[in-house]
Amino acid sequence: MELLSPAGNFEKMKAAVSFGADAVYFGGPAFGLRAFAGNFTFDEMEEALKYLHHRGRKGYVTVNVFPSTGELGGIEKYLKRCEAVGADGLIISDPGIFHIARRSGIKTPVSISTQANTTNLAAVNFWAEQGASRVIMARETSAGDLKATVSGAGCEIEVFIHGAVCISMSGRCLISSYMTGRDANKGECTHPCRWNYALMEESRPGMYYPVYEDERGTYLYNSKDLRLLERIGELEGMGVKSGKIEGRMKSVMYVSVVTGVYRAAIDRAVSDPDGYRADENWRFLLDSVSNRGYTEGFYGGADDREALNRDTGGYNRSASFLGVVKDCRDGELTVEARARFFPGETLSVLEPGLKRTDAAFEIIRDEHGSPVENTRPNYVYKMKFPGNAEQGSLVMRF
Ligand code: SF4
Known part of the structure; x- marks a missing residue:
């Protein structure tokens, strides 16, 4: 299983490489989610990809917005430039962008982004038949579904193994657009799912009635972070091709530590997937970097009542x-x-x-x-x- 780490900027990319990533993903100057990450210019992308290739690593470029028709201008040229600077893969969500990429003769392999919300084998094979090289499964996929999907898939399967999780279906969230005008599906999410909410009677503006789940407040939609550390052996055994760490906006420390832990985990799993056990020290290190508490999300099914962090909208971090x-x-x-x-x-x-x-x-x-x-x-x-x-x-x- 490839270890795929986020590279919010050049320094984070180098940190990911030092700590053992096989590949990194980053945004170019447009069309990528994470509008506020330190996205790369084309010159920087070219330099980054040379750096990666020189060390035997790969770099995938995110082109995973859902644009309106009016926002599609220049997309074909953009995709061709990504190919020209040496991208090892393009991560695409929108069927329109995918279609343009195929029609324009671009040879760079395309991964279907998790934002495309691919949840089943038939959908994976739909994308495979269209020419996708890889599908990044929706985070709403259970272990059982994942196993059946990998075994019948006509293309590679990538899975998120660690990082922040949306409470909404992947690629379907409108809360940020609705509340702040900033569209999560264009990379501008303001994370209102993490906010603390109150009740206001409409003729008494400014009088906020607290809504208490308990004395710490109410964080109705605030998901804990995904951590599939204990499942790396299973994922390796299933034949998952790539394990992805979320977090292009996170710090150098986060990228380094999380990459280092999953490097060690994958190396252990490769040598003995059935006997795989996570180390206590790995859990300790994952607790030391910013997190909202950990969950296995939908991996074990859809009924994990402990998947929400009801204590705070902020982060824990012990180092x-x-x-x-x-x-x-x-x-x-x-x-x-x-x-x-x-x-x-x-x-x-x-x-x-x-x-x-x-x-x-x-x-x-x-x-x-x-x-x-x-x-x-x-x-x-x-x-x-x-x-x-x-x-x-x-x-x-x-
Ligand atoms: S508001 Fe929350 S659930 Fe919605 S896209 Fe943003 S982070 Fe995800």
Whole structure:
């Protein structure tokens, strides 16, 4: 099973590669959902794809909006440019864009986005017969359906294994459009499913009556995040071709840690899918990055009453992201800081491969060699380190 990670920008792409992604997906300058991710220009896409290919990895470009007729202008040229810069695949939702891609003779393989809401074998094979290379199943698919689908599919099957989940059917949500005018199906979701709601009697504007599920408020639609870590052996055994991590808007730490955990999980599953068990340390690491609590979503069926996070619309996270290792030589780390940390703190360096080394950095020096009282984001610092950390390792506070 391919491990497919999000690449919201070039730095996150490199982090995903360092921590073991086989492939990444990212948006180009238009037509991709996630309007607020750091999408790539064509020049950046070309550079990114060269970087990936040089390391034997792949890059898929999201072209997964549902455009109106008036918004289709330039799409054929756009798809051809994606092909010209070396995209390994195009992720498409809209049958119109798919049709244009096929008619224009583009050879780049097409994956049908989860936004197309493909929930069954017949729908998968419909897309396969149209020329799709891969279908990314709707997140509403149960394990039983998935197994039957993979075994009869005329194309590859990709499955979301980790990340945020919509409470609505994939690709069918209008809440954000309705409430804020920003269309989730054009990549502009404002996440109103995560908001806390109140009741207002219409002749008393501004008088909000709280609606309590309990003392923490009411988050009627706020899904926990998907985590199929325990199921990687099953997915591998079914023949799922690609396991996808959601999160183009998430941090470098998130992309690195989640990719690293699923790299280890897939490697274990490949060698022994039936005997696969997840590690306690992997669960610990997934808890350390931002999450809304975890669920297996629809994987076990549609009746998981614990799939909603009723406590808060925000995130849990048990670790802080402090910096990225740029170099390590002669017992000294060079770190680009992302947050403040202080001399004498015991911090952790997490390497690709998930080796974690705890160290007390008694003296932190700036680039000129002068000791500092604390770090500042985006500045480079040097610290003594009792090991040999790889470039791209994370400095974290657990
Ligand atoms: S409002 Fe919530 S359920 Fe709807 S698309 Fe946005 S994140 Fe998904």
